[in-house]
Amino acid sequence: MKKFDLELTVGLFIIAGIICLGYLSIQLGKMEIVGERGYEIYGVFSNVGGLKNGSSVEIAGVKVGRVKSVTLYNYQARVVLNLPENVKLQEDAIVSIKTKGLIGEQYVEITPGGSEKIIKPGGQIRETQSAVDLGELISKFVFGKI
Protein backbone atom coordinates (compact mmCIF):
# COMPACT_ATOMS: atom_id res chain seq x y z
CA MET A 1 0.00 0.00 0.00
CA LYS A 2 2.76 2.38 0.96
CA LYS A 3 4.67 1.65 -2.25
CA PHE A 4 1.62 2.49 -4.35
CA ASP A 5 1.23 5.90 -2.68
CA LEU A 6 4.83 6.82 -3.44
CA GLU A 7 4.42 5.90 -7.10
CA LEU A 8 1.24 7.94 -7.32
CA THR A 9 2.94 11.03 -5.88
CA VAL A 10 5.86 10.73 -8.25
CA GLY A 11 3.46 10.36 -11.16
CA LEU A 12 1.47 13.39 -10.11
CA PHE A 13 4.67 15.39 -9.79
CA ILE A 14 5.75 14.45 -13.26
CA ILE A 15 2.36 15.35 -14.71
CA ALA A 16 2.44 18.71 -12.93
CA GLY A 17 5.95 19.25 -14.30
CA ILE A 18 4.85 18.54 -17.85
CA ILE A 19 1.89 20.91 -17.53
CA CYS A 20 4.20 23.66 -16.26
CA LEU A 21 6.59 23.03 -19.14
CA GLY A 22 3.75 23.21 -21.66
CA TYR A 23 2.49 26.44 -20.15
CA LEU A 24 5.95 27.95 -20.24
CA SER A 25 6.60 27.03 -23.86
CA ILE A 26 3.22 28.43 -24.92
CA GLN A 27 3.91 31.65 -23.04
CA LEU A 28 7.44 32.07 -24.35
CA GLY A 29 6.57 31.02 -27.89
CA LYS A 30 3.61 33.40 -27.88
CA MET A 31 1.41 30.60 -29.12
CA GLU A 32 -2.26 30.53 -28.50
CA ILE A 33 -4.08 27.24 -28.40
CA VAL A 34 -7.51 27.99 -27.01
CA GLY A 35 -8.65 30.19 -29.88
CA GLU A 36 -7.51 33.76 -30.48
CA ARG A 37 -9.05 36.58 -28.61
CA GLY A 38 -10.02 39.76 -30.39
CA TYR A 39 -10.59 40.14 -34.10
CA GLU A 40 -8.63 40.19 -37.31
CA ILE A 41 -8.19 42.71 -40.07
CA TYR A 42 -5.78 42.75 -42.96
CA GLY A 43 -3.87 45.19 -45.11
CA VAL A 44 -1.94 44.86 -48.35
CA PHE A 45 1.53 46.41 -48.52
CA SER A 46 3.95 46.68 -51.41
CA ASN A 47 6.87 46.09 -49.06
CA VAL A 48 6.91 44.97 -45.44
CA GLY A 49 10.68 45.06 -45.02
CA GLY A 50 11.01 41.88 -43.01
CA LEU A 51 7.96 42.12 -40.77
CA LYS A 52 7.45 38.82 -38.92
CA ASN A 53 4.57 36.91 -37.42
CA GLY A 54 4.17 38.04 -33.85
CA SER A 55 5.58 41.54 -34.43
CA SER A 56 3.79 44.12 -32.33
CA VAL A 57 1.00 46.42 -33.47
CA GLU A 58 1.09 49.80 -31.79
CA ILE A 59 -1.18 52.80 -31.46
CA ALA A 60 0.48 55.90 -30.02
CA GLY A 61 3.42 53.72 -29.01
CA VAL A 62 1.25 51.37 -26.95
CA LYS A 63 1.25 47.72 -27.94
CA VAL A 64 -2.32 46.72 -28.69
CA GLY A 65 -2.03 43.63 -30.84
CA ARG A 66 0.24 41.54 -32.98
CA VAL A 67 0.86 40.46 -36.54
CA LYS A 68 -0.85 37.14 -37.12
CA SER A 69 0.50 36.33 -40.56
CA VAL A 70 2.49 37.77 -43.43
CA THR A 71 1.85 36.11 -46.77
CA LEU A 72 2.50 36.84 -50.41
CA TYR A 73 -0.61 37.81 -52.33
CA ASN A 74 -0.43 38.98 -55.94
CA TYR A 75 3.26 39.78 -55.48
CA GLN A 76 2.36 42.01 -52.58
CA ALA A 77 2.45 41.39 -48.86
CA ARG A 78 -0.83 40.62 -47.14
CA VAL A 79 -0.55 41.25 -43.43
CA VAL A 80 -3.19 39.99 -41.00
CA LEU A 81 -3.37 41.86 -37.71
CA ASN A 82 -4.96 40.64 -34.52
CA LEU A 83 -6.52 43.34 -32.38
CA PRO A 84 -8.49 43.23 -29.13
CA GLU A 85 -12.26 43.78 -29.32
CA ASN A 86 -12.10 47.12 -27.51
CA VAL A 87 -9.75 48.66 -30.11
CA LYS A 88 -11.91 49.86 -32.98
CA LEU A 89 -10.33 51.13 -36.16
CA GLN A 90 -11.89 53.78 -38.37
CA GLU A 91 -12.07 53.26 -42.07
CA ASP A 92 -9.47 55.98 -42.69
CA ALA A 93 -6.95 54.75 -40.13
CA ILE A 94 -3.45 54.52 -41.60
CA VAL A 95 -1.30 51.47 -40.98
CA SER A 96 2.39 51.93 -41.51
CA ILE A 97 5.36 49.69 -41.06
CA LYS A 98 8.10 51.28 -39.02
CA THR A 99 11.47 50.37 -37.66
CA LYS A 100 12.43 50.61 -34.00
CA GLY A 101 15.38 52.95 -33.98
CA LEU A 102 17.69 53.00 -36.96
CA ILE A 103 18.38 49.29 -37.32
CA GLY A 104 15.81 47.79 -34.98
CA GLU A 105 13.02 45.36 -35.72
CA GLN A 106 9.94 46.15 -37.77
CA TYR A 107 6.59 46.84 -36.16
CA VAL A 108 3.18 48.04 -37.27
CA GLU A 109 2.01 51.50 -36.25
CA ILE A 110 -1.61 52.55 -36.61
CA THR A 111 -2.66 56.19 -36.65
CA PRO A 112 -6.39 56.35 -35.93
CA GLY A 113 -8.61 58.23 -38.34
CA GLY A 114 -11.69 60.39 -38.02
CA SER A 115 -14.23 58.49 -40.10
CA GLU A 116 -17.48 57.34 -38.53
CA LYS A 117 -17.24 54.02 -40.34
CA ILE A 118 -15.51 51.30 -38.35
CA ILE A 119 -13.64 48.46 -40.04
CA LYS A 120 -15.48 45.21 -39.41
CA PRO A 121 -13.70 42.04 -38.26
CA GLY A 122 -12.13 40.38 -41.29
CA GLY A 123 -12.20 43.67 -43.18
CA GLN A 124 -9.41 45.42 -45.00
CA ILE A 125 -7.49 48.52 -43.99
CA ARG A 126 -7.16 50.42 -47.21
CA GLU A 127 -4.67 53.06 -46.12
CA THR A 128 -1.33 51.33 -45.86
CA GLN A 129 2.17 52.71 -45.85
CA SER A 130 4.97 50.35 -46.74
CA ALA A 131 8.26 50.12 -44.94
CA VAL A 132 10.56 52.97 -45.85
CA ASP A 133 13.87 51.56 -46.90
CA LEU A 134 16.27 53.80 -45.04
CA GLY A 135 19.31 52.44 -46.83
CA GLU A 136 17.74 53.18 -50.19
CA LEU A 137 16.80 56.69 -49.09
CA ILE A 138 20.30 57.38 -47.83
CA SER A 139 21.82 56.08 -51.05
CA LYS A 140 19.46 58.30 -53.04
CA PHE A 141 20.51 61.24 -50.93
CA VAL A 142 24.20 60.43 -51.14
CA PHE A 143 24.44 59.35 -54.76
CA GLY A 144 21.51 61.28 -56.11
CA LYS A 145 23.30 64.43 -57.18
CA ILE A 146 25.57 63.07 -59.86
Add this chain to the structure above:
Amino acid sequence: MKTSYFLKSMLIFFLVFGMTLPGLAGEPTDQIKQTTDKILSIITNPALKPSSKTAEREKLIRQAVDERFDWEEMARRALATHWAKRTLEERKEFVRLFADLLERTYKKKVEDYSGEKVLYEGETKDGDYATVKVKIVSKKNKDIPVEYRLKKEGNDWFVYDVSIEGVSLVNNYRTQFNSIIVQSSYENLIKRLKEKVELK
Protein backbone atom coordinates in the same frame (compact mmCIF):
# COMPACT_ATOMS: atom_id res chain seq x y z
CA MET B 1 -25.88 32.28 -92.85
CA LYS B 2 -28.24 34.41 -90.86
CA THR B 3 -26.90 33.23 -87.53
CA SER B 4 -23.32 34.00 -88.47
CA TYR B 5 -24.30 37.57 -89.38
CA PHE B 6 -26.07 37.87 -86.08
CA LEU B 7 -23.05 36.53 -84.24
CA LYS B 8 -20.74 38.88 -86.10
CA SER B 9 -22.85 41.92 -85.36
CA MET B 10 -23.10 40.87 -81.72
CA LEU B 11 -19.34 40.46 -81.57
CA ILE B 12 -18.76 43.90 -83.06
CA PHE B 13 -21.35 45.40 -80.74
CA PHE B 14 -19.67 43.91 -77.68
CA LEU B 15 -16.21 44.89 -78.87
CA VAL B 16 -17.22 48.51 -79.39
CA PHE B 17 -19.33 48.65 -76.27
CA GLY B 18 -16.70 46.94 -74.17
CA MET B 19 -14.04 49.35 -75.37
CA THR B 20 -15.97 52.55 -74.82
CA LEU B 21 -17.40 51.72 -71.42
CA PRO B 22 -14.23 52.25 -69.33
CA GLY B 23 -13.71 55.57 -71.12
CA LEU B 24 -17.10 56.79 -70.01
CA ALA B 25 -16.48 55.86 -66.38
CA GLY B 26 -13.42 58.14 -66.28
CA GLU B 27 -10.40 56.11 -65.31
CA PRO B 28 -8.39 57.41 -62.35
CA THR B 29 -5.12 57.44 -64.30
CA ASP B 30 -6.68 59.43 -67.13
CA GLN B 31 -7.99 61.99 -64.70
CA ILE B 32 -4.66 62.33 -62.92
CA LYS B 33 -2.98 62.66 -66.31
CA GLN B 34 -5.44 65.35 -67.38
CA THR B 35 -4.77 67.45 -64.29
CA THR B 36 -1.00 66.93 -64.50
CA ASP B 37 -0.94 67.91 -68.17
CA LYS B 38 -3.06 70.94 -67.43
CA ILE B 39 -0.69 72.14 -64.70
CA LEU B 40 2.37 71.44 -66.85
CA SER B 41 0.89 73.44 -69.70
CA ILE B 42 0.34 76.38 -67.32
CA ILE B 43 3.89 76.21 -65.99
CA THR B 44 5.48 75.87 -69.41
CA ASN B 45 3.28 78.50 -71.03
CA PRO B 46 5.65 81.29 -72.14
CA ALA B 47 2.86 83.89 -71.99
CA LEU B 48 2.60 83.30 -68.23
CA LYS B 49 6.35 83.17 -67.61
CA PRO B 50 7.11 86.85 -66.76
CA SER B 51 7.13 87.67 -63.06
CA SER B 52 4.33 90.18 -63.54
CA LYS B 53 2.06 87.24 -64.34
CA THR B 54 3.02 85.20 -61.28
CA ALA B 55 -0.27 85.84 -59.49
CA GLU B 56 -2.28 84.83 -62.52
CA ARG B 57 -0.23 81.69 -63.01
CA GLU B 58 -0.61 80.71 -59.37
CA LYS B 59 -4.34 81.21 -59.60
CA LEU B 60 -4.61 78.98 -62.66
CA ILE B 61 -2.54 76.25 -61.02
CA ARG B 62 -4.62 76.41 -57.88
CA GLN B 63 -7.79 76.10 -59.96
CA ALA B 64 -6.47 73.02 -61.74
CA VAL B 65 -5.48 71.44 -58.44
CA ASP B 66 -8.81 72.31 -56.82
CA GLU B 67 -10.60 70.39 -59.56
CA ARG B 68 -8.84 67.17 -58.69
CA PHE B 69 -8.19 67.38 -54.95
CA ASP B 70 -10.86 66.77 -52.36
CA TRP B 71 -9.64 69.24 -49.74
CA GLU B 72 -12.38 68.46 -47.27
CA GLU B 73 -11.70 64.74 -47.32
CA MET B 74 -7.97 65.41 -46.99
CA ALA B 75 -8.42 67.83 -44.10
CA ARG B 76 -10.84 65.48 -42.36
CA ARG B 77 -8.36 62.64 -42.64
CA ALA B 78 -5.50 64.84 -41.44
CA LEU B 79 -7.42 66.06 -38.39
CA ALA B 80 -8.62 62.47 -37.78
CA THR B 81 -9.94 61.95 -34.25
CA HIS B 82 -10.26 65.68 -33.61
CA TRP B 83 -12.53 66.32 -36.60
CA ALA B 84 -15.71 65.11 -34.89
CA LYS B 85 -15.36 67.63 -32.05
CA ARG B 86 -15.26 70.66 -34.36
CA THR B 87 -18.25 72.77 -35.30
CA LEU B 88 -19.25 73.30 -38.95
CA GLU B 89 -17.63 76.75 -39.09
CA GLU B 90 -14.44 75.47 -37.53
CA ARG B 91 -14.31 72.65 -40.07
CA LYS B 92 -14.79 75.07 -42.95
CA GLU B 93 -12.04 77.31 -41.65
CA PHE B 94 -9.74 74.35 -41.14
CA VAL B 95 -10.30 72.99 -44.66
CA ARG B 96 -9.45 76.41 -46.12
CA LEU B 97 -6.32 76.79 -43.99
CA PHE B 98 -5.19 73.26 -44.78
CA ALA B 99 -5.57 73.78 -48.52
CA ASP B 100 -3.68 77.08 -48.30
CA LEU B 101 -0.94 75.44 -46.26
CA LEU B 102 -0.45 72.75 -48.89
CA GLU B 103 -0.49 75.34 -51.65
CA ARG B 104 2.19 77.35 -49.87
CA THR B 105 4.31 74.28 -49.15
CA TYR B 106 4.24 72.91 -52.68
CA LYS B 107 4.14 76.16 -54.66
CA LYS B 108 7.90 76.44 -54.65
CA LYS B 109 8.34 72.85 -55.77
CA VAL B 110 6.08 73.51 -58.74
CA GLU B 111 7.91 76.73 -59.61
CA ASP B 112 11.17 74.82 -59.67
CA TYR B 113 9.89 72.61 -62.47
CA SER B 114 12.60 72.00 -65.03
CA GLY B 115 11.41 69.49 -67.58
CA GLU B 116 10.84 66.50 -65.28
CA LYS B 117 8.95 63.69 -66.94
CA VAL B 118 5.93 62.04 -65.42
CA LEU B 119 5.54 58.31 -66.04
CA TYR B 120 2.29 56.54 -65.26
CA GLU B 121 2.96 53.16 -63.78
CA GLY B 122 -0.50 51.73 -63.41
CA GLU B 123 -3.44 51.82 -61.09
CA THR B 124 -5.36 49.56 -58.76
CA LYS B 125 -9.08 49.90 -58.26
CA ASP B 126 -11.20 48.60 -55.46
CA GLY B 127 -14.80 49.74 -55.61
CA ASP B 128 -14.92 53.48 -55.03
CA TYR B 129 -11.24 53.69 -54.15
CA ALA B 130 -8.20 53.66 -56.40
CA THR B 131 -4.47 54.23 -56.29
CA VAL B 132 -2.48 55.61 -59.18
CA LYS B 133 1.27 55.09 -59.24
CA VAL B 134 3.37 57.74 -60.90
CA LYS B 135 7.10 58.17 -61.27
CA ILE B 136 8.65 61.59 -61.67
CA VAL B 137 11.94 61.38 -63.53
CA SER B 138 14.26 64.35 -63.46
CA LYS B 139 16.85 65.20 -66.07
CA LYS B 140 19.51 63.81 -63.78
CA ASN B 141 17.69 60.47 -63.97
CA LYS B 142 16.71 60.59 -60.35
CA ASP B 143 13.24 59.20 -59.95
CA ILE B 144 10.69 59.93 -57.27
CA PRO B 145 7.84 57.46 -56.79
CA VAL B 146 4.50 59.16 -56.11
CA GLU B 147 1.26 57.43 -55.28
CA TYR B 148 -2.12 59.13 -55.52
CA ARG B 149 -5.05 57.76 -53.57
CA LEU B 150 -8.40 58.60 -55.05
CA LYS B 151 -12.03 58.29 -54.13
CA LYS B 152 -14.87 58.21 -56.61
CA GLU B 153 -17.65 60.73 -56.33
CA GLY B 154 -20.21 60.68 -59.10
CA ASN B 155 -18.24 60.12 -62.27
CA ASP B 156 -15.04 61.74 -61.11
CA TRP B 157 -12.13 60.64 -59.03
CA PHE B 158 -10.75 62.93 -56.35
CA VAL B 159 -7.38 62.76 -54.64
CA TYR B 160 -7.49 62.43 -50.87
CA ASP B 161 -3.90 61.43 -50.14
CA VAL B 162 -0.52 61.55 -51.84
CA SER B 163 2.44 59.37 -50.91
CA ILE B 164 5.87 60.52 -51.94
CA GLU B 165 8.70 58.00 -51.53
CA GLY B 166 6.21 55.86 -49.64
CA VAL B 167 5.49 58.54 -47.05
CA SER B 168 1.86 59.57 -46.83
CA LEU B 169 1.07 63.29 -46.74
CA VAL B 170 -2.09 62.81 -44.68
CA ASN B 171 -0.31 60.60 -42.16
CA ASN B 172 2.48 63.15 -41.82
CA TYR B 173 0.04 65.98 -41.05
CA ARG B 174 -2.12 63.69 -38.92
CA THR B 175 0.73 62.97 -36.49
CA GLN B 176 1.83 66.62 -36.43
CA PHE B 177 -1.66 68.03 -35.88
CA ASN B 178 -2.40 65.41 -33.25
CA SER B 179 0.70 66.19 -31.22
CA ILE B 180 0.04 69.94 -31.39
CA ILE B 181 -3.59 69.52 -30.29
CA VAL B 182 -2.74 67.08 -27.51
CA GLN B 183 0.11 69.22 -26.19
CA SER B 184 -1.67 72.55 -26.40
CA SER B 185 -5.06 73.08 -28.03
CA TYR B 186 -6.95 73.21 -31.30
CA GLU B 187 -6.90 77.01 -31.13
CA ASN B 188 -3.13 76.93 -30.99
CA LEU B 189 -3.01 74.73 -34.07
CA ILE B 190 -5.22 77.19 -35.98
CA LYS B 191 -3.00 80.05 -34.82
CA ARG B 192 0.09 78.27 -36.06
CA LEU B 193 -1.53 77.38 -39.36
CA LYS B 194 -2.59 80.99 -39.88
CA GLU B 195 0.93 82.24 -39.18
CA LYS B 196 2.34 79.73 -41.65
CA VAL B 197 -0.18 80.57 -44.36
CA GLU B 198 0.08 84.33 -44.01
CA LEU B 199 3.86 84.26 -44.05
CA LYS B 200 4.35 85.16 -47.68
